Amino acid sequence: MAGNLWISAPKSQEDIDEAENLKNEANEYFKKQNYDRAIEFYSKAIEKNPRNAVYYANRSIANLRLENFGYALSDASLAIGLDKSYTKAYYRRAASYMSLGKYKLALKDFEYVTKVRPNDQDAKMKYNECNKIVKKIAFEKAISVDKKEVNIADTINLDAMSIEDEYEGPSLVDGKVTLKFVTHLMDYYKEQKKLDKKYAYQILIDVKAYLQKQPSLVDIKVPDDQKFTVCGDIHGQFYDLMNIFDLNGLPSEKNPYLFNGDFVDRGSFSVECIFTLFSFKLLYPDHFFMSRGNHETLDMNRMYGFRGEVTSKYTSKMADLFTEVYNWLPLAHCINNRVLVMHGGLFSSDDVTLDDIRAVDRNKQPPEDGIMCELLWSDPQFMAGRAPSKRGVGCQFGPDVTANFLQKNGLDYIIRSHEVKNEGYEIAHDGKCITVFSAPNYCDTMGNLGAFITMNGKDLKPNFRCYGAVTHPDVKPMAYANSFLSMLCQ
The missing domain is CATH 1.25.40.10 (Tetratricopeptide repeat domain)
Structure with a gap:
C-alpha cells in the first residue's frame, strides 16, 4: 500500500x-x-x-x-x-x-x-x-491481579448496604423481583429516577447466579398455540423499549420474549434498559431470554457510554460487576430445534454445528476470531461465499453459507440483529436470514423504524411489527460515551 x-x-x-x-x-x-x-x-x-x-x-x-x-x-x-x-x-x-x-x-x-x-x-x-x-x-x-480474576459479586456485602432514607422507588420483596416491582420500576424510570443501589446490586448478583447455570446455546420450547416475540438491538433507548411493551404487551409466561443483544451503549438510558430487562429475566426465567451482543463487552462499554453511565449513576465497581455478568449471557438460542437466533451471524468455517456452539466457553471477553466472535460480530452479504468483515471483526457470509449451515443443522432459518435497517428488519438469503433491529431513529439521527418479530410455536412463521421512535427526555445519545472518541469522530 x-x-x-x-x-x-x-x-x-x-x-x-x-x-x-x-x-x-x-x-x-x-x-x-x-x-x-x-x-x-x-x-x-x-x-x-x-x-x-x-x-x-x-x-x-x-x-x-x-x-x-x-x-x-x-x-x-x-x-x-x-x-x-x-x-x-x-x-x-x-x-x-x-x-x-x-x-x-x-x-x-x-x-x-x-x-x-x-x-x-x-x-x-x-x-x-x-x-x-x-x-x-x-x-x-x-x-486485576492474576488470581483467576477477582470475583466482584463475591466482594459485595448486601447486608452492609442500607436503603437511602429519601428513596421512594420500588422495593424487592424478600430480596426477590415481583411483577409489582418491575411495573413500579418502569414507571419510576419514566420519571428519570434511580433504583436504589442495594436493589441494583441484588439484581446483578442474582442474574449472574442464574446465567452461570445456563448453556452457551439455550434451547427454547414454544407450544403450538403460543406467541413468541424476538426483539433486536435496544441500545439504551428506554422509552422505545417501553413502547415495545405498549404495542406487544408486557413479558409474561403467556407472552415470552427474546431480546437479541446490544441492550446498552450509545443511548443514554442504558442503565434503565438493562435493569428492566434483567428484572424480567429474574421474574420469568423460563419465558424471558437474553442473548449477548457485541456491545455487552468491556471495550464497547468503555467507548460507547455504558461504563460511563453506570459509573455516573452508581459506581465503577458496579460497572465491573456488569462486565462479569455479561460474560455469562448465552451466545445463541434455538427455538423448537428449527430457528437459531444469535446477535451477529454465521461462521468462517463450514463445519460448525449446534453442539460446537453449546461447547463454547463463553465466560470471557470475546476473542478476535472463532465461533464466539462470529456469533457476536458477523454480518450477511448478498453475494455468495464469504468476505472479510466491514467491521474489522467476524466475517461476512453469503446465501450459500446460510443454506449449508441450515441443512447441516436441520434448521429452517436464522434470526440475527446487529445492523440498522430502514424498516427495522430485512429478509435476506431467500428468506433464510432475517435481521431485526428494535431501536428506532437510532442515536436520534438515523431515521429508521424499529421492529420486532412475533411467531407461534406451530409454524414459526415470522410476522413483523414496525414502529417509529417515541419522544424521550432531552438527554442526547452518547452523553456518557468516551469524549475523546466523540472528538475524533467530528
Missing part, C-alpha cells in the same frame, strides 16, 4: 471536476446523517479520482458512523498512503482502532503526527488523551 502507486490516476480534468461535485453531494448526505448515501457518493467520487485522500477520509468517517470499523480503518489507511501529511486521516484511523479496542495502535498514529508536526497543539492534546487511556487500561489490568 506504500504510496498507493497501484491506484490509477484520474483520466481527465473533467473526471477531477466531476469527482469534486460528487464529493460535495456526499457531504450534503453526510450532514443529513444519511451515511449510506454519503458512502455511495464518496465511492463514486473515488471512482472518478482515486488519488484524492480527502474522499477516502470522508468515506472513513461515514463508515465509522455506521460502525463499519473495518472499512473505516481501510479507508483511513488509504488516505494516509496517498498523503502522509493529512492529519485528519490519522485521526480517522485512530478512531477506527479505538472502536476496535486497539488503543496502542491508535496511540502510534497520534505519536507519528506529533513527530511530524511538533508544533500542532491539537495533535499533542490527542496524543496525551490517548496515552491516558492506554495507561489506564494497563493499570486496570495490573490491579
Whole structure:
C-alpha cells in the first residue's frame, strides 16, 4: 500500500471536476446523517479520482458512523498512503482502532503526527488523551491481579448496604423481583429516577447466579398455540423499549420474549434498559431470554457510554460487576430445534454445528476470531461465499453459507440483529436470514423504524411489527460515551 502507486490516476480534468461535485453531494448526505448515501457518493467520487485522500477520509468517517470499523480503518489507511501529511486521516484511523479496542495502535498514529508536526497543539492534546487511556487500561489490568480474576459479586456485602432514607422507588420483596416491582420500576424510570443501589446490586448478583447455570446455546420450547416475540438491538433507548411493551404487551409466561443483544451503549438510558430487562429475566426465567451482543463487552462499554453511565449513576465497581455478568449471557438460542437466533451471524468455517456452539466457553471477553466472535460480530452479504468483515471483526457470509449451515443443522432459518435497517428488519438469503433491529431513529439521527418479530410455536412463521421512535427526555445519545472518541469522530 506504500504510496498507493497501484491506484490509477484520474483520466481527465473533467473526471477531477466531476469527482469534486460528487464529493460535495456526499457531504450534503453526510450532514443529513444519511451515511449510506454519503458512502455511495464518496465511492463514486473515488471512482472518478482515486488519488484524492480527502474522499477516502470522508468515506472513513461515514463508515465509522455506521460502525463499519473495518472499512473505516481501510479507508483511513488509504488516505494516509496517498498523503502522509493529512492529519485528519490519522485521526480517522485512530478512531477506527479505538472502536476496535486497539488503543496502542491508535496511540502510534497520534505519536507519528506529533513527530511530524511538533508544533500542532491539537495533535499533542490527542496524543496525551490517548496515552491516558492506554495507561489506564494497563493499570486496570495490573490491579486485576492474576488470581483467576477477582470475583466482584463475591466482594459485595448486601447486608452492609442500607436503603437511602429519601428513596421512594420500588422495593424487592424478600430480596426477590415481583411483577409489582418491575411495573413500579418502569414507571419510576419514566420519571428519570434511580433504583436504589442495594436493589441494583441484588439484581446483578442474582442474574449472574442464574446465567452461570445456563448453556452457551439455550434451547427454547414454544407450544403450538403460543406467541413468541424476538426483539433486536435496544441500545439504551428506554422509552422505545417501553413502547415495545405498549404495542406487544408486557413479558409474561403467556407472552415470552427474546431480546437479541446490544441492550446498552450509545443511548443514554442504558442503565434503565438493562435493569428492566434483567428484572424480567429474574421474574420469568423460563419465558424471558437474553442473548449477548457485541456491545455487552468491556471495550464497547468503555467507548460507547455504558461504563460511563453506570459509573455516573452508581459506581465503577458496579460497572465491573456488569462486565462479569455479561460474560455469562448465552451466545445463541434455538427455538423448537428449527430457528437459531444469535446477535451477529454465521461462521468462517463450514463445519460448525449446534453442539460446537453449546461447547463454547463463553465466560470471557470475546476473542478476535472463532465461533464466539462470529456469533457476536458477523454480518450477511448478498453475494455468495464469504468476505472479510466491514467491521474489522467476524466475517461476512453469503446465501450459500446460510443454506449449508441450515441443512447441516436441520434448521429452517436464522434470526440475527446487529445492523440498522430502514424498516427495522430485512429478509435476506431467500428468506433464510432475517435481521431485526428494535431501536428506532437510532442515536436520534438515523431515521429508521424499529421492529420486532412475533411467531407461534406451530409454524414459526415470522410476522413483523414496525414502529417509529417515541419522544424521550432531552438527554442526547452518547452523553456518557468516551469524549475523546466523540472528538475524533467530528
